[in-house]
Amino acid sequence: MFEAAELGRTVSKSEFRDQAPQLRWELLQLQQRLRQAPFPVLVIVAGVDGAGKSEAVNLLNAWMDPRWIVTRSFAEPTEEERQRPEYWRYWRSLPRAGTLGLFLSTWYSAPLLERVYRKIGGADFEQRLQRILQFERLLANDGALILKFWMHLGKAAQKKRLKTLERSRLTRWRVTEQSWKHWRMYRKFVVAAEQAIRRTSTGQAPWHIVEGLDSNYRTLIVATRLRDAIRQRLDESSGKAGAAAAIPEEPNESGARPTRGARELLRRVARRRSILAQLDMKQSLAKKTFGVELETYQGRLNQLQRRAQQCGISTILVFEGWDAAGKGGAIRRLTAALDARSCQVLPIAAPSDEERAHHYLWRFWRHLSDAGRITIFDRSWYGRVLVERVEGLASPQQWLRAYNEINQFEEQLVEHGIVLVKYWMHITKEEQLRRFRLRKGSAYKRWKLTADDWRNRKKWAEYELAVNDMIERTSTRTAPWTLIEGNDKNFARIKVLRTACSRLQAGLKNR
């Protein structure tokens, strides 16, 4: 879940200076419009120590008119607060309609800390998260606009950041013994945080995960998201049609740059430091090694699957990827190792009439096999957040909701003991072109290449963002994505096989 926030995304000083004035001006304008609105805005800032939580809050206070902002940070409860139910202090701090509340160390802090320190068990943690859900739903139902930012840093980046803070006399006080203690417990925090974010990221109160490495980047992200959300809500409540689907850009007023700037810049940054861009696409495997490893892993897979069948452990392999990325070839190398009676491949095309008359997950639930079998999905439920998103077949509301729905679906699979492996088959844009041309030139491969393929290729950039979001939001500890560097087919096929083996082995061990 946090992979997409450990990519080293930065915005240069000059890029930042280009965008900041316009953003500030827009936020101020929106704040004035907000004052007449019948709802409050609630911004919750949480995350890893040193990832810029308080900086973000300070900056918004500096950029906007502080008279209409309530800033609250909740430390250890006071004696007065302890004498009342836990949520009393949150309730009394809520911003009134027309104003903005910036909240640090909120209702998430205590449950997270108590979970990490093992003061509460998993079930109690879940119940605390449910109370959070209830609380936020109640506020959102009443009209509150809620934005939640999780400021993230990788473990190494956090260490570096704490060291930097320690070096300056002005910031040294911020790094305590506890900061380092928590750093050593990094993994526990991340596990609990992931669960909390997954559970409480709702359509009404979504989490935004922000990489906290670079202050320019995180500032622009927070400010842009806040601006867009407030503007969208104000436009909706003043009845501007279509505001929900496409957020209109303001014209170039006050001489500053047009707004498209900030959002466009962030998209550029996202693409130049995307999860996919991190992959080492040069990896390859010599033909000879490939032959040896193929035999090894196919043999191993066959044995593992026999054992899985005996234990009644089912496996689901999900394949997503670019056109011509080699899904078919990889799948054939898998099925070659398996007993056809214990394995099925399901190519997922456009839904049938019957399927369209149901929830989009219905057709995937239907295909769950009985115990001990392997099901391979050639494309899957992720179509909702890929093709349906990019092609506009699902509304933003629908595909934004889908991340959570998919996580819950997969959670049920894993809870039931199913081994779930999700592959993203990646190739570079150049490699795709090469393969398309090859197909075009080959009499027996030409049928594989359709007009759709060329059409999809034109939307590469949009798909890239969609893939990045998908991995960010659905690569969970229970159901992680495996990214396959697919420019070299041999390398890709072995990595697919090897991953299947190791995941199946782990699944057998857990049993």
Added chain:
Amino acid sequence: MFEAAELGRTVSKSEFRDQAPQLRWELLQLQQRLRQAPFPVLVIVAGVDGAGKSEAVNLLNAWMDPRWIVTRSFAEPTEEERQRPEYWRYWRSLPRAGTLGLFLSTWYSAPLLERVYRKIGGADFEQRLQRILQFERLLANDGALILKFWMHLGKAAQKKRLKTLERSRLTRWRVTEQSWKHWRMYRKFVVAAEQAIRRTSTGQAPWHIVEGLDSNYRTLIVATRLRDAIRQRLDESSGKAGAAAAIPEEPNESGARPTRGARELLRRVARRRSILAQLDMKQSLAKKTFGVELETYQGRLNQLQRRAQQCGISTILVFEGWDAAGKGGAIRRLTAALDARSCQVLPIAAPSDEERAHHYLWRFWRHLSDAGRITIFDRSWYGRVLVERVEGLASPQQWLRAYNEINQFEEQLVEHGIVLVKYWMHITKEEQLRRFRLRKGSAYKRWKLTADDWRNRKKWAEYELAVNDMIERTSTRTAPWTLIEGNDKNFARIKVLRTACSRLQAGLKNR
């Protein structure tokens, strides 16, 4: 919560025959309109054995066109079902858009049974309920119209019903050893059911609690609610304005009676067998006994409150009731027994501007006292579902949502160790008139009587239904309502004091 479903509500054969043909005809018409709709209807029938669950499902099948109905009852999972995640069988049975699903023994059965048999603990039970919430939310977000009926019988009524079934050779098979075993465990079932209903009654998928004693009554309730819900949704999605707020009645077609009939009849039945109508309003207390008991209970309350203060246990007393029902007098008898420094009375009037700019519960959260004190609310958060409902100050969506919000609020109070006592001060309509006239005639009481009082009195019947709903939905095991028979002031005041004492004593014992 189930009090309102143990009142002996019946509909006579002739009343039923008057309404049934029109209802059937309307349901058939709506079913035809539904076939073109882009959403399915899901009716979940659960409840106490013998309360008419399968009868309700059979009847809807008989009244409507079974070609567009999917009826499913989920028994013990089969081997095939056990091999897949729990929800697989529910997913594959979901009705397609345009059709109606009637579901018996659904996803509620297993968690309830496992909880009652203590196979799972409280926290696990909560998690199962959360999964239900997720599932139903996912379906509702996708457009599904979900209605849930809980068919209820009191313990004595269930026994009678089981005996009746046993007497006939045709129905004897339905009563098994397990039926009686469950009857003996009645209380455990009711406790778990209450929790499940409270947790899963959402705006998107509300529960309807139906008294199952009389088949005519329960048939009309289920059919009417189903008709209204389908019609409302169809009207909404075909864009008929105002359909959500007031469900329009169909004109008298097909020669049958106008629809208003069935709903009006049910309102009449509800009023003639309401929770309030059950109260024995003749109860009174002689002046002499009153004097003795007043001294006893005031003394006891004083002692209990001293102890509570030492232990840091807070008490909240909520007073709701008819105008002139004697709230003020009862409150004065309480405060007379208490140290003014440890006690505050909060009269709740219309909200201030500041309060209006927040969630309606905000002002009540604000008033929570520090540990060890008594807070008396003279009117309360229940205004949302009483005056705001009746006067149209809150939309149906808002006040329907409020029951759950209030339950969650009170749950947090009780969890924190606060003793919460809720009084409904009841008087008959005649007694109110007598008191109004007395006030009018008395120089020093005249100020108490306002034009509002006379206006409210005209809406007695509407308030009566609102009070009934309020008690049905918010009288929970954690926070029950105490109904005070108030025609005799002495009796009422002593009952208020006695209840406060016993609840405070119980609260001290739990500590």
